[in-house]
Amino acid sequence: MSTPLIEMDNIEKHFGPVIALGGVSFNVMEGECHCLLGDNGAGKSTFIKTMSGVHKPTKGVMRVSGQETMFDSPRDAMEAGIATVYQDLAMIPLMSVTRNFWMGREPRKSLGPFKWIDFKHANKVTMDEMSSMGINLREPEQAVGTLSGGERQTVAIARAVYFGAKVLILDEPTSALGVRQTSNVLATIDRVRKAGIGVIFITHNVRHAMAVGDRFTVLNRGQTHGTAKRGEIKPEELQDLMAGGQELAELEGSLGGTI
Amino acid sequence: MSDERLKQVSAIRRAMIRPELGAICGTILVFVFFFMIAGDSGMFSPEGIQNWGVVSAQFAIIAVGACLLMIAGEFDLSVGSMIGFAGVVIAILSVQWGLPVWLSIIAAFIVCTALGALNGFLVIKTGLPSFIVTLAFLYILRGLTIWLSILTTRQTIIGGVKEAAEGDPLAWLFGGVIFKGFFQWLGDIGVIDTFTRGSRMGQPVVEGLPMLVIWALALIIFGHWLLTKTRFGNWIFAAGGDAQAARYVGVPVNRVKILMFMFTAFCATVFATCQVMEFGSAAADRGLLKEFEAIICVVIGGALLTGGYGSVIGAALGALIFGVVQQGLFFAGAESSLFRVFLGGILIFAVIMNTYIRRMITGER
Numbered sequence: 001m002s003t004p005l006i007e008m009d010n011i012e013k014h015f016g017p018v019i020a021l022g023g024v025s026f027n028v029m030e031g032e033c034h035c036l037l038g039d040n041g042a043g044k045s046t047f048i049k050t051m052s053g054v055h056k057p058t059k060g061v062m063r064v065s066g067q068e069t070m071f072d073s074p075r076d077a078m079e080a081g082i083a084t085v086y087q088d089l090a091m092i093p094l095m096s097v098t099r100n101f102w103m104g105r106e107p108r109k110s111l112g113p114f115k116w117i118d119f120k121h122a123n124k125v126t127m128d129e130m131s132s133m134g135i136n137l138r139e140p141e142q143a144v145g146t147l148s149g150g151e152r153q154t155v156a157i158a159r160a161v162y163f164g165a166k167v168l169i170l171d172e173p174t175s176a177l178g179v180r181q182t183s184n185v186l187a188t189i190d191r192v193r194k195a196g197i198g199v200i201f202i203t204h205n206v207r208h209a210m211a212v213g214d215r216f217t218v219l220n221r222g223q224t225h226g227t228a229k230r231g232e233i234k235p236e237e238l239q240d241l242m243a244g245g246q247e248l249a250e251l252e253g254s255l256g257g258t259i
Numbered sequence: 260m261s262d263e264r265l266k267q268v269s270a271i272r273r274a275m276i277r278p279e280l281g282a283i284c285g286t287i288l289v290f291v292f293f294f295m296i297a298g299d300s301g302m303f304s305p306e307g308i309q310n311w312g313v314v315s316a317q318f319a320i321i322a323v324g325a326c327l328l329m330i331a332g333e334f335d336l337s338v339g340s341m342i343g344f345a346g347v348v349i350a351i352l353s354v355q356w357g358l359p360v361w362l363s364i365i366a367a368f369i370v371c372t373a374l375g376a377l378n379g380f381l382v383i384k385t386g387l388p389s390f391i392v393t394l395a396f397l398y399i400l401r402g403l404t405i406w407l408s409i410l411t412t413r414q415t416i417i418g419g420v421k422e423a424a425e426g427d428p429l430a431w432l433f434g435g436v437i438f439k440g441f442f443q444w445l446g447d448i449g450v451i452d453t454f455t456r457g458s459r460m461g462q463p464v465v466e467g468l469p470m471l472v473i474w475a476l477a478l479i480i481f482g483h484w485l486l487t488k489t490r491f492g493n494w495i496f497a498a499g500g501d502a503q504a505a506r507y508v509g510v511p512v513n514r515v516k517i518l519m520f521m522f523t524a525f526c527a528t529v530f531a532t533c534q535v536m537e538f539g540s541a542a543a544d545r546g547l548l549k550e551f552e553a554i555i556c557v558v559i560g561g562a563l564l565t566g567g568y569g570s571v572i573g574a575a576l577g578a579l580i581f582g583v584v585q586q587g588l589f590f591a592g593a594e595s596s597l598f599r600v601f602l603g604g605i606l607i608f609a610v611i612m613n614t615y616i617r618r619m620i621t622g623e624r
Contacts, residue, residue: 056293075509094502094568094620095493103497104509106490143620195581 004029005167005198006051006082011060013046020046022222023060028167028198033189034227035201038219039242044202047219048169051200052084053077072100079220084169087176091152092166093145097137098126100144129158129193133188150181154188159190167194169200174208186212204242206235218242278561278569281612285559285605288550293587302590305451306466315582316475317530319575321484321549322556323475323547326574329557332499333382333389334377338553339393340529341448342546345371345531350417353424360420361429366529374400375524387533389520397550404462405543421539421591431475433529434536435468471533477573478526482571495519499566555602556581558608559589559609563617577594580605 004027013021018201028034038044047057052063053071059091062069063092064080074084078231091100102122109118123140130137133154144152162166170189174182189212193199203209217227218241225241293302301307321338328335347369353364378396384390406413424430446463451595454460486492497505498515505512527546537539559577562569581602588598 019488072506086504092497092567094500094505094563094617095496099496103493103505106493108490115490116484117493119488120356130570145620246480 007063007092009061011057011136013050013055013056018085020222024224029198030198031193032214033193033201033212034198035213036217036219037242038208041203042219043222044219052082052169083165085160086197087157087172089208091156093142093144096141097144097155098122098140099170101126112154133158143241148181150184151178157217164201167198171202188259206238210235276386279573281609282560282573284578286581289583293480294621295589297587297591300590302587309465311586313469313471314586315579316583318556318578320478320530321526321553322574322578323478323571324523325553326557326562326571328519328523329514329562330494330499330566330569333516334393335523336393336550337400338407339546339549340397340522341527342402342531342549343543345528345543346535346541347543348419349407349535351411354417354419355411356394360427364429364532371524371528373519375521376517377586383513392559394446396485406613408543415543416540418540420535430536433470433532439467442467463503474529479571479575486571496567549617555606563613
């Protein structure tokens with residue numbers, strides 16, 4: 001077995017007296033989609049923020065490609081090839097797709113002391129990357145605000161991939177989307193995975209997870225309930241693990257079906 | 260994945276979705292209007308053009324700073340007080356302390372951009388709205404200006420700068436005129452009227468292009484280039500559009516915002532220096548209400564008060580509209596108090612237009 005791209009070993013995170021994470025272990029391999037499931041308040045956000053360098057773990061060890069690492073800032077994580085796409089903070093709606101795509105890493109041309117953005121190159125790359133993700137832009141100057149939620153997530157994913165992400169953390173990319181947009185984003189995840197990138201897909205929707213996931217880890221009250229491979233676990237079992245078991249089973253009985 | 264429900268965007272609609280659009284229409288309307296009601300009043304003679312040209316250039320200088328700052332998501336309400344403060348600093352240092360004028364000007368620029376940085380630093384560190392922080396500086400700087408002025412000269416107007424600035428290498432850059440020869444030639448061939456008597460007989464009534472106008476044009480070109488063509492410009496948009504999203508991709512939002520506060524203070528100091536050189540004096544009440552006038556120019560120019568969207572060219576056109584209307588009403592012989600009524604009206608109209616344009620861009624309903 002090869003080394004995981006990123007490995008979180010028994011991570012704990014305390015905020016004062018609150019134990020947000022009580023020993024979480026998690027890893028992602030090259031070209032796999034590892035789903036992290038959990039209900040609201042389970043500690044998903046804290047966990048991904050720890051992985052992406054926003055929080056420092058109170059205890060536990062992080063390894064990137066087998067090397068023990070500690071990130072001081074999100075920038076460190078990005079440089080190590082770990083890109084995070086946040087649900088609602090991925091894009092700036094008033095700015096053009098190109099400006100968003102290159103934000104923070106604008107390609108430049110220069111003449112003496114003057115440097116300016118090479119918009120010709122930037123626009124071309126943006127159009128190419130977008131069409132390789134299956135989105136045909138009308139023009140690269142159109143504002144991101146004109147794109148649908150799914151397309152915005154895709155732009156953010158394409159951006160991360162283009163800038164050399166090895167691990168892609170997706171924070172609930174499908175939670176605010178409609179059915180069709182969701183399937184587009186799931187197709188994008190599949191495409192990215194096939195390119196050899198490790199995807200960490202955070203969601204609380206079991207069906208979305210089952211659609212693309214290779215492995216599944218459930219987080220509940222700051223702890224993991226183990227990791228299962230695809231085919232080893234049924235959706236109902238995942239659902240039960242997320243909710244912590246009993247009550248949901250009773251609810252399902254009264255509602256007449258899987259939630 | 261083309262969406263068949265998306266109508267082909269018409270060329271008109273695409274032209275609509277630019278921040279400057281409202282200001283371009285406004286400029287045309289204003290000029291047509293004043294051609295009709297004041298066309299024969301001398302408003303469009305060389306002297307008249309100089310009159311409203313200089314006023315517009317003054318507005319443009321502070322509007323460029325306010326525009327970039329507003330796009331970066333912040334306000335500066337201390338611009339007016341900064342103008343008064345910078346002027347008094349120059350006058351005290353040069354007239355009262357006897358320093359060379361060029362040194363006084365440089366000192367004023369250093370002190371004022373440092374105060375701009377302090378504004379920005381406080382906004383970033385406290386997380387308070389810039390509205391409040393700079394409102395505090397509106398009072399602090401105005402108070403300091405009056406106090407300093409009275410402390411050193413026992414009055415609120417300090418004269419004698421013109422005499423002190425005689426032959427100064429830097430003062431000319433703010434108070435001088437250029438292309439004198441060209442304007443003399445225009446006078447000689449009869450394009451511009453010449454004085455027919457007195458000590459300046461034979462000289463054109465418009466001596467040359469004031470440096471103030473050159474400053475305005477230079478700042479507009481620089482601001483426009485910076486905003487639309489450079490990496491830093493992209494960061495200005497990003498900082499104002501969504502600071503947190505920008506931070507996540509590594510944009511140094513704090514640095515961008517502090518630099519923009521410094522740039523706004525720089526523009527205010529340019530304004531103040533030109534004014535001091537023109538009048539030959541500084542007064543503690545100079546620049547009153549300028550912060551709001553700058554913001555009005557910027558908003559007429561299509562920038563959103565919430566940041567992340569706007570244009571320097573638009574702000575410059577806003578300044579032109581402002582200057583032309585203010586002076587035009589005077590030429591047309593209208594009651595000057597009506598100017599404020601007009602200003603309020605156009606402001607409301609501009610904000611409504613901008614909100615509509617933003618909805619079109621972001622596709623909000």
